[in-house]
Each structure stands twice: as structure tokens, then as C-alpha cells.
Amino acid sequence: MSRDQRADDPVALQEALGSFVRAFGLHQPEATPCGRPIPVSEAHALSELAQEGELRQVELARRLRLQKSTVSRLVRQLSTRDWVERAPAPDDGRGVVLRLTAAGRRAAQNLAEARRKRFSRLLGSIPAHERSGVLHALDVMVEALDE
Template sequence: MSADREAEDPAVLQEALRGFVRAFGLLHAESTPCGQSIPVSEAHALGELAQESVLRQVELARRLRLQKSTVSLVGQPTGRGWVERGPAAEDGRGVVLRLTPQGSGLRTPSPMRGGSGFPGCSNRSLLMNERASCTPWESERGRSVMPFDLEETTHHFTPTDTGVQDIVADQPGDAEQIDLIRTHLKQEAEAFRRGDFGDPAQIHGDDTPGLAELEEGYERFEVPYHERTDGATMTYDTGDSALVGALHDWFEAQLSDHADHAETGH
């Protein structure tokens, strides 16, 4: 049988897939080479970072063929201390990622591509097509700041000429969550107008890309608050291009950290 015919033979492909599942450690997460029960997508992200000294988040999304707003795996290794995040050195914009010493310590010889990587990480949620949730660190910090249920609501971060941030109830008729969203977002709009970004800093960290620029330049933008039928909206209005860039970087970082509880578009 020719190589082309072998590639088309379902039995051959099935056997190759079985070999992949076993080699990748999907059957026994507790005994995988990396010793961590983490999603396959996260393992691939760590593997890519192991090949590079530094990698832009948008490039990681491209390599994994994911949208920037769905690279939920980035927030998880960051929260575990395996990955550190910061602004791009060459232009000060965008988000770059690199392994921490702790993350590098997870590296083990990989049977794939003959190099180092994270080959033995399980992903039951991905295989079962379950909805990914935010990381434990984000949930814990989020509950201390946001009164609504993260599992019943969604954040929207939309980089426009400036930026629009919405929080909406997943169920349009959920009056309790809508009221909590409106109360919270109205308070945040008032705080941001004073240059107080303490709540998002508590969740995402003081070093979140774009945050320092927004805190310093708060007098150069306005934050109107509006209600919508399923939640509330904050619009960031400024003619300062540097602040717009910082705002978009800040949005991108929050999209990553909030994982499947956030998306772009409103």
C-alpha cells in the first residue's frame, strides 16, 4: 500500500490516533511525564513557549489556531506561576509571554519532535467538549471584587477607535444578575474617572499591560456608563492615541485572564 493510500485508510488513521492518545498521556493524567493534569491546549502552549525565549500572545494564538479572545489557556499557566506576561519590549504594546523558572522546571524529554516539551498532559474537558471555565485564581479574586456570578455572565472587551466594555447576563431575563452587573459597572466607571483601577488590578495584577498608562492618564479620557437590556456598558472616550493603545493592551490581557467568561464584540 502506498504512503498516500495509508494516509487515507481509516484503520491506519485510527491506529495512529490511538498511538497518539497513549503517547500523549491522555489515559492516565496522574502519571504523565509532566506530572500535571492540565488541558492539552495548555500543554501545547507551554510547549511552544519552551521552544522560544519569548513569544507574543497573538503569535501563540496564531500557532494554536485560536482567536485571541479564546486563548483561555494563557491565564491558567500564568496563574500557576509557570508563565510570566508583560508588554512587548520592541514597541511597548502587545502582550508577550515567557516561561518562568518554575515553568521551565516542568520541561521533560518529549518523544515528539525529539525535543523538550510537555507531552503528557491530559484534557478531559477538551475531549468531552466542555466549556472551559476561568482559572481558580481568577475565580477567587473575581468573587472578591465582582458581585455577580461569573458562570452566569460574560464580559465583552471591544477595541474600537477607543474601547467598549460590556458585562451581560447569559440569560437575558436574569434580573438578579443584571442588577448586580449594573451596580458593579456603575461603581467601576465612577472609580475609573478618578484614576482608581484597584479592582481590576486586584484580579489581574498591578503589572497588567496598559494599566499603568491608564492610571497615569485617567484625566485624558472619559468613561460614560450606559445600561442595556441584559447588563451594562462602559465606553472609554479619548483622542490620545497612546492611551488608546494602552487600553487595547489592557483589554487583551483581560480577555486572556477571564478565559471563556469573556469575548470580544458587543
């Protein structure tokens, strides 16, 4: 099958995406692609909270594209690790605001450093003339998934 024919074949997209998931390690949910022994969902939550300082739990669910009940379990796991603290939202007694603890900030910093190293190596392995195309393809995939 030619490259142009493959471009219109959903099976080719499925196989290529599956190969990427496995090569990047996304099929191993108990470890991050950068090799840290933490579930990927927890790593993403830590990253969002480190970036913002604090977030409402419903906003974290929106950003992670997870159900509220899934994020509730996730927050319980992070709290058990002493990485996140919960507080009532100041403007809404039913809302919950999440903040990283000191231990959570250290964990987030360690993850960020591991992620920076992994992505630096990955970017260095992509030929310079292909990099903008790779980033564009990822943007197009996210847009298509959002439809």
C-alpha cells in the same frame, strides 16, 4: 482487505490514527503523553516559551494552532500557576509578550526531561530500519493537514 487496499481507505486511516491517539495518550487532555499531570496545551506552551525565551501572545497562538481566545485562557491558567508573566510589547502597547517565570522554567525543564525519556523509549521500540519511514509519515501527515 490487503495492505494496498487499506492504503486508499479513509476509514483505515481514521482507525490507525485513532489507535495511535489512544496508545500515545492524547485522548487524555489533562495529562501529557509522558505522564505529567498538566494539560497538553499548557505543556506545548511551556515548551515553546522555554525554546524562545519570550514570545508575543499572538505568535504563541500561531505556533500552537489555537484561537486567540483559547490562548488567552491558556495564558491565564499558566499565570495562575505562576509559570508565565505577561508584559506589554515594547513596540506595540496593545501587544503582549510572554516569558516564563523561574517556576515556569523549572516546570518546562521537568516536562522536557520527561518527554526526552518517553521519546527515547518510544524510538528504541521502533526497529531501526523503520525509524526514517515513521518520521517521514509524520511529516507527510502534517503537510496534508496544512493544506
